[in-house]
Amino acid sequence: MNDRAGHARLVLAVALTVQFVVALDMSVVNVALPDMREDLGFGPDALLWVVNAYALAFGGLLMLGGRLADIVGRRATLMGGLALFGAASLGGGLVGSPGGLIAARAVQGVGAAALAPVAFTLITVAFPAGPARSRALGLWGMAAAAGGAVGVLVGGLLTEWAGWRSVLLINVPIVVLALVAARTAVEPDRRGGPRPRLDVAGALLVTGGMTALVLALVRTRTYAWGSATTLGTLGAALVLLAAFVVVERRVERPLLRIGLLGRRPVLAGNLFVLLLFSGQFGAFYFASLYMQQILGYGPIATGAAFLPFCAGSVIGSLVATRAVARLGVRTLLVGGGLLGAAGMGWFGLAIGVDGGFADSVLGPSLVASVGVGLCVVPLGTAATTGVPAPEMGMASGLVNSSRQIGGSLGLAVLVTVAAHAAGGDDPRSLAGGYATAFGVSGALLAVAALSAALLLPGRVRGEEAATGASAAPDASGVPGGDGKVTAAPAGRTRRP
Incomplete structure (x- = not known):
């Protein structure tokens, strides 16, 4: 028994390390973006691909990564994903051109798409259903929170002291340690019979x-x-x-059964995720540029300035965890979406060349992040309500893909909007463009709230089950990015 418990703890340590490094890499580059642009000579439209290349590869291949473990085995997928992620991190830290960095980030996203679902599966296999698994999933969520929060701060420290390349190279020793531990912790794959085809x-x-x-x-x-x-x-x-x-x-065996989107809660949940992260990804991007280019913050100060957003996200998720059973999924999504929209709108009104941290960043960050945090806990239930057990993994992969793809699309739209609104490269013009982008971000979150109000049923019971991994901040520093979504058990979920 002790041997099994010790083995399970080692598996958990590997899974938490994987989640931490994937979360770290989503947030750590934001603070380093201006230094990357200056050193490598990025054009005005190319810089966002440092973020988008990772998010698109991650989101587009996430469902495929989940299926990959069924084909080649969990151990092989984990080891291969770690090796690919580590090699891409090393390459990205050594490149000398914008194209090379973007390519490295895309390969990192491919590795992350394999790592996130297989690491989650390792936890569910190592720990039986019940309190032990719940505690393990809670730690999994905390690892995501730590990666997101530590990423923005460590990104600032590393950029300031060792240069932007260090924000990628920091992954290499972490990956090496994870590889060594995985060889011991994860049992070799034993497969028999025909293997399912990969889509x-x-x-x-x-x-x-x-x-x-x-x-x-x-x-x-x-x-x-x-x-x-x-x-x-x-x-x-x-x-x-x-x-x-x-x-x-x-x-x-499709990656996505198209008929799944015919279920209104699934459609509403994924549309909400798409819109929510379309606005949130852009907020991180423009907040980083605003603080460094307009307010003159260094990387360390910028990283520290992001911490209130991370804290607000955790506060919102904790409140939602306790309130979801009483208030219901739709109420939290509508209320959280509107609160997040108000925070983004406040950003749009407050930022300017004469702004400061207290009036232009702190207040809007707290309001927006609490709103985002309120949304993410019930999203797991909304996006999986009424889904048959054999398709629950597909629904979970879909909602995580919607998050990553929504972030990429939203960032592309907001960068275009900001560029057209700015009309110049002087600080006042840039600040005006950023303000417009925040206003559009707020509109996206308001539309998300409207979609939840119109498409979700009035009450979905069993919301209290959507906790654990779903309740913690994700790889970009906000809740819900655990690679899977914990859904309400089928037997406890019913429509009014």
Whole structure:
């Protein structure tokens, strides 16, 4: 018994390390973006791909990564994902060109897409259902919180003291330790019989389609909306996404059964996630640029200034954990979305060349982050309500993919909006562009709240089950990014 308990703790340590490093890498680069641009000579539209390359690869391949463990085994997937993630981190820290850094970030996203679902699975296998698993999932969520919060602060410290390259190279020793521990902790894969087929075509089509869509949005500064380049790129995106739908309808084991989106709660939950993180990703991006380019903060001060947002997210998630059973999913999503929208709107009104931390950053950060935190706990229930048990993993992968892809699309839109609104590169023009982007971010969160009000049923019982991993901040420093979503048990979930 003691041997089994010790082995389970070692497996948990590996899984928590994986979650921490994936979370760290989502947030650690934000503070280093201005230094990356100055050192490597990024163009005005290219810098956001340091963030988007990771998010798109992660989101587009996340469902495929979950299936990969079924094909080649959990140990092989974990070891391969760690090796790929570590190699990409090393390469990204040594590159000398913008394209090289973007490519390294994309490969990191591929590795993360394999790591997040398999590490979560390791916990559910090592710990039986009950209090032990609940505690393990709570620690899993705390690892995500620590990665997100530590990332923004450590990113500032590393950038200030050792340069931006260190924010990528810091992953290498962590990955090496995880690889050594994984060889001992995770048992070799033993498989028999035929292996299920992997839907590689579906994964490539959805990732290619979303990348083309983001590319078309980003380049509207250079190519007008009616230009052949923009229309051609948008057309290619639509063709690829339409082909994805066709493939998913025909393959025996699809990444996504399209009919799943016919369930109103699933549709509402994923639409909410898409809109919520469209606004939140952009908020982190523009807040980092505003504090460094307009307020003149150094990387350390910028990293520290992000901590109230992380704290507010934790506070909101803790409140939602206790209130979801009493208030219900729809009430929390609508209220949290509106509160987050108010915070983003406050950002848009408050930032300017004469602003300061207390009036332009602290207040809006706390309001927006508490609102975001209130939303994430019930999202797990909303996005999986009524889903059959065999498709629960698919629904979980879908909502996590919606988060990553929504962040990429939102960031592309907001960067375009900010650039058009600014009209120049002087501090006052840039601040005006950032303010407009925050206003649009608030509008996205308000639309998310409206979608929840219109599409979700009035009351979904069993909301208290959507805790644990879902209740903790995610890889970008906000709650809910644990690679899976803990859903209400099927027997306790019912519609009014």
